[in-house]
Amino acid sequence: MHRDAFYSVHPAVNMAFFIFVMLITCLVLHPVIVGISLVSACAYTVVLKGRKALVFDLCLVLPFIIIVALMNPLFNHEGVTVLFYLWNGNAVTKEAVLYGLVSACMFAALIMWFYCLNSVMTADKYVYLFGRAIPTLSLVFSMVLRFVPRIFKRISLVSRAQRSIAPPMGKSAVKAARHGMSVLSVTVTWALESAVNISDSMRSRGYGLKGRTSFSIFRFEKRDAVMGSLLLLAFALSVWAVAAKRIYFRFYPSIKTVPADALCVIGFIAFALLCLAPVLVNLKENILWRLLKSKI
Amino acid sequence: MEQTGNKSRLRLILSLVTAGIVVPAVIALGVSVWDDRRFYIVSLLIIVASMVPMALRFERRRPAARELVVLAAMIAIGVAARAAFYMVPQFKPAVAIAIVTGVAFGAESGFIAGAMIAFVSNFIFGQGAWTPWQMEAMGLLGLLGGLIFHRRDGALPKLLPLCIFGGLGTLVIYGLIMDTSTVFTTQSSVSWELLAAAYASGFVFNVIHAAATVFFLLILARPLLKKLNRVRVKYGLLE
Numbered sequence: 001m002h003r004d005a006f007y008s009v010h011p012a013v014n015m016a017f018f019i020f021v022m023l024i025t026c027l028v029l030h031p032v033i034v035g036i037s038l039v040s041a042c043a044y045t046v047v048l049k050g051r052k053a054l055v056f057d058l059c060l061v062l063p064f065i066i067i068v069a070l071m072n073p074l075f076n077h078e079g080v081t082v083l084f085y086l087w088n089g090n091a092v093t094k095e096a097v098l099y100g101l102v103s104a105c106m107f108a109a110l111i112m113w114f115y116c117l118n119s120v121m122t123a124d125k126y127v128y129l130f131g132r133a134i135p136t137l138s139l140v141f142s143m144v145l146r147f148v149p150r151i152f153k154r155i156s157l158v159s160r161a162q163r164s165i166a167p168p169m170g171k172s173a174v175k176a177a178r179h180g181m182s183v184l185s186v187t188v189t190w191a192l193e194s195a196v197n198i199s200d201s202m203r204s205r206g207y208g209l210k211g212r213t214s215f216s217i218f219r220f221e222k223r224d225a226v227m228g229s230l231l232l233l234a235f236a237l238s239v240w241a242v243a244a245k246r247i248y249f250r251f252y253p254s255i256k257t258v259p260a261d262a263l264c265v266i267g268f269i270a271f272a273l274l275c276l277a278p279v280l281v282n283l284k285e286n287i288l289w290r291l292l293k294s295k296i
Numbered sequence: 297m298e299q300t301g302n303k304s305r306l307r308l309i310l311s312l313v314t315a316g317i318v319v320p321a322v323i324a325l326g327v328s329v330w331d332d333r334r335f336y337i338v339s340l341l342i343i344v345a346s347m348v349p350m351a352l353r354f355e356r357r358r359p360a361a362r363e364l365v366v367l368a369a370m371i372a373i374g375v376a377a378r379a380a381f382y383m384v385p386q387f388k389p390a391v392a393i394a395i396v397t398g399v400a401f402g403a404e405s406g407f408i409a410g411a412m413i414a415f416v417s418n419f420i421f422g423q424g425a426w427t428p429w430q431m432e433a434m435g436l437l438g439l440l441g442g443l444i445f446h447r448r449d450g451a452l453p454k455l456l457p458l459c460i461f462g463g464l465g466t467l468v469i470y471g472l473i474m475d476t477s478t479v480f481t482t483q484s485s486v487s488w489e490l491l492a493a494a495y496a497s498g499f500v501f502n503v504i505h506a507a508a509t510v511f512f513l514l515i516l517a518r519p520l521l522k523k524l525n526r527v528r529v530k531y532g533l534l535e
Contacts, residue, residue, distance in 0.1 A: 114424045140368045147372030192527045195369035199361040207361050
């Protein structure tokens with residue numbers, strides 16, 4: 001399976017990136033911030049999945065934005081600038097329309113970030129990240145991950161065996177259901193018994209004893225440190241701009257914002273760089289690859 | 297290595313009380329810091345605040361390897377069962393299996409199992425803003441199932457009350473939690489009318505889900521519990 005360049009960065013940096021971006025996206029309801037987030041999420045989905053992502057973005061996310069954006073002015077009549085009145089006498093206000101649009105884009109951006117998260121944060125990365133804080137639970141988690149494919153394999157095995165010893169399945173639904181139940185029953189018993197075997201094996205290898213170390217495939221390298229600190233810096237700058245109220249946007253009762261100054265622009269740029277980090281990493285790797293290839 | 301009777305129940309109540317203090321604090325913080333529109337963040341914090349004590353309790357108890365692996369096997373069965381029914385919307389056995397796990401191993405393991413089934417199966421169905429909600433909802437059902445029906449001697453519960461609990465629990469607890477999350481994650485402003493509309497439109501799906509839970513509890517609960525009891529007797533588990 002093809003993985004993008006950001007995937008190979010240390011899991012902690014991956015996770016920090018998604019937390020930073022999603023936090024700012026859903027806490028700072030500002031048209032520019034939401035716009036930056038939406039565009040970068042869209043760009044990253046395309047980097048990750050290419051054509052398939054475009055279909056997802058245009059056929060699912062875009063209609064979602066339109067529907068959610070339309071719903072707010074229909075249900076919400078706050079705001080002082082009345083645009084027109086509905087058939088039932090309720091006012092449609094400019095503020096409600098804008099608020100609906102911005103928050104629809106915010107939800108859409110989050111959906112797309114989750115779409116990216118699903119292909120970057122694979123289960124092994126969660127196991128690694130949680131391993132320190134909640135070792136027992138992440139052990140259970142990794143055992144479940146191993147168990148699920150084994151159960152499916154076992155089901156097909158048992159099903160074939162049952163078919164060859166029991167009379168061949170007729171068309172009747174009752175027979176099919178009975179067959180399914182016996183396959184399930186056998187598989188569940190097997191799963192529980194093999195669980196006990198696994199635990200015996202764990203105990204004989206010293207599970208729970210002191211001083212045991214665990215192996216992990218991930219290493220925190222210099223580039224991870226560099227990338228992590230850059231992301232943290234960008235996050236801090238944007239939070240600073242928001243906390244200092246230089247990035248500020250009020251919807252109700254009337255739209256109010258602050259004139260852009262240096263800190264505000266720095267905040268926007270920092271947030272844009274934060275959001276675009278995975279795309280930029282991919283771009284860099286691509287260019288590097290082309291350069292190396294052209295040298296041959 | 298399970299804590300015995302009263303002590304464990306006391307600790308459970310204690311952590312529920314802590315959650316009861318943390319939750320209002322979070323709501324207060326949410327209302328005062330981000331005006332009351334940031335429903336999603338506040339509710340997310342509440343969910344995390346209620347999950348952390350459960351997770352920590354489980355960690356601190358240092359469960360034995362046998363308990364862990366059998367629990368993992370039950371969770372895997374739940375995940376596989378949910379995945380096997382992926383083409384039938386809402387008609388999923390996962391909640392039933394979370395409840396059965398709670399009945400077999402107690403409230404705490406029930407919560408862990410429910411939350412974990414939701415979390416792991418979402419690697420197949422897709423993680424999203426709904427993941428914590430699903431974890432909380434399924435975990436709660438596993439927890440309640442354990443609180444109400446778990447017997448330390450492994451006595452099988454009566455099927456009728458179990459099914460009634462499963463059906464109502466799925467319909468009311470799971471349904472309300474998930475429909476609320478839908479509103480919080482897709483509506484720009486939250487009002488009682490919108491919530492009512494979401495509950496009304498989600499009702500049919502919740503009824504299907506509840507029916508599925510009752511159905512699977514009917515056919516799975518006894519065989520599964522018997523198998524678990526057999527493993528428990530055969531290998532001296534959880535003593």
